[in-house]
Amino acid sequence: MALKALDIYKLLPKKNCKECGDPTCLTFAMKLAGGKADVDLCPYLDDQAKSILGATTRPPIRLVRVGVGERFFKVGEETVLYRHEKTFYHPPGIVFRVSDAQTSDEIAAVTRRVRDETFTRVGTDLRFNGIAIENTSGSAEIFAKTVAAVEQQQAHLPPVLIAKDPAALSAALVHCGSYRPLLHAATGENYREMCALAKKHGCPLVIRAATMDGLIQLVKDCTAGGVQDLMLDPAPENLGAFISRSTQIRQLAITRSVPELGYPVYLDASLTGLQDAAMVLGIVKYASVIVTSPLMPGPAKASLTLRQNIYTDPQKPIQMNPGLYRVGNPGKDAPVLMTVNFSLTFFTLQGYLESSRVPCFMLIVDTEGLSVLTAVAAGKLSETLVRDSLKKFGVESEVTHRKLIIPGYASPLSGRIEEATGWKVLVGPRDAAEIGEFLHEEWKNQG
Ligand code: SF4
Secondary structure, three states: OOOOHHHHHHHOOOOOOOOOOOOOHHHHHHHHHOOOOOHHHOOOOOHHHHHHHHHHHOOOOOOEEEOOOOOOEEEOOOOOOOHHHOOOOOOOEEEEEEEOOOOHHHHHHHHHHHHHOOEEEOOEEEOOOEEEEEOOOOOHHHHHHHHHHHHHHOOOOOEEEEOOOHHHHHHHHHHHOOOOOEEEEEOOOOHHHHHHHHHHHOOOEEEEOOOHHHHHHHHHHHHHOOOOOEEEEOOOOOHHHHHHHHHHHHHHHHOOOOHHHOOOEEEEHHHOOOHHHHHHHHHHOOEEEEEEOOOOHHHHHHHHHHHHHHOOOOOOOOEOOOEEEEEOOOOOOOOEEEEEOEHHHHHHHHHHHHHHOOOEEEEEEOOOOOOHHHHHHHOOOOHHHHHHHHHHOOHHHOOOOOEEEEOHHHHHHHHHHHHHHOOEEEEOOOOHHHHHHHHHHHHHHOO
16 A cells, blocks of 8 residues: 555654655655656665565565666556556567577568658657567577577667577577676576576566465565566466466566566467467556567557557647658748647548648647647647747748638637737638638638
8 A cells, every 4th residue: 555645754753854855854855746756866774664665665566677777668667557546657568489490581671660750740759679589499608609699689688588498598698798687597497597697687576376375485585585576477378377477477466466577477478379469458457568470461550559559648640840840842832730739639630631731840849748628728828939939940931921820629719819819810620621622722812
């Protein structure tokens, strides 16, 4: 159970000495309650207070980082069971599986795909996260050579190394430097050797057991062995078992009923027998790393789209950067259309403008991602914002006319915008689908 700020305050030394960086103990307590400070910042806490506060103010699921460099990813630190309660924070890493029994050409093709493939949706570049290399050859030497080849081809892709034999992992890790690959997996039989490897190379470690008791015991053993960055593989025999176990883990972790289960969950979608369905359910039902055979283009785009949708904050609309955007090659007499920086509005309008084949400028103003109707109602879209944006983005030097097309839903502001800017305002249609017709008829009649 999370503590409230006043409960936390009662446990603080109340010296108001500012050594934690906050002006008072109460402000420090408020930060702790919001998960925005670390208990260790106060040097005067006794051990008992530290352990109570540490256990209740840390996120219930540990943050684990995989890889280094620009393609590293973080998972965990989730605080809710359902996205609508707040938000999900760290999207699952989607990792393409290769085997050291495949040819080097096949492995190179998958590596290139993960390295280069980008799918742009609502202004965001979506990518897969890495390569999982599995030791199916049974040879430590072949496994190490395969890992070395992948590392050589692209050292910035966080890899997952999958091997039952700690000796094979040890041979492969030699080629990973300080790269922090995710190691799979410690079991009841090999956890001592796996922990020693994870500790030596600073790697996160997956533990694998098919029961909650088995996972809890392995967490205790591995943390006692000095490895804190763990992930849980509930070893599902099918997709139903995964959903049931991952949901149980999430519930017990979020409520802090079983703190030992407070780690991100690992799913190997290719072992469930229903890979595409496992991708969907894994993203929705709490998998933090999903290993899969390379996906066909359709399921690949669907998975990236779903992940983006589930892991956007429902309270924060996706936004575009405000500015002046060009559609085609607009000249000095091209129309200027003003609209808001809600991504969906931008891309919908941009699509219809492109199909109209009328080169033009889009002036995108900062309404904090609100749609036109909401921004007008909330007072976020105003004549001063439009006036300042025209100046800030140098629109006057781009065109010789002084006519501005505003969205139909912003019509109540038309008079005020004219007064504030000195530009003639033309009220466009409410429905973006009608903008082509508007430009061909109304705009052309403006002379
Ligand atoms: S360091 Fe501790 S005692 Fe000092 S102000 Fe911060 S919380 Fe209070």
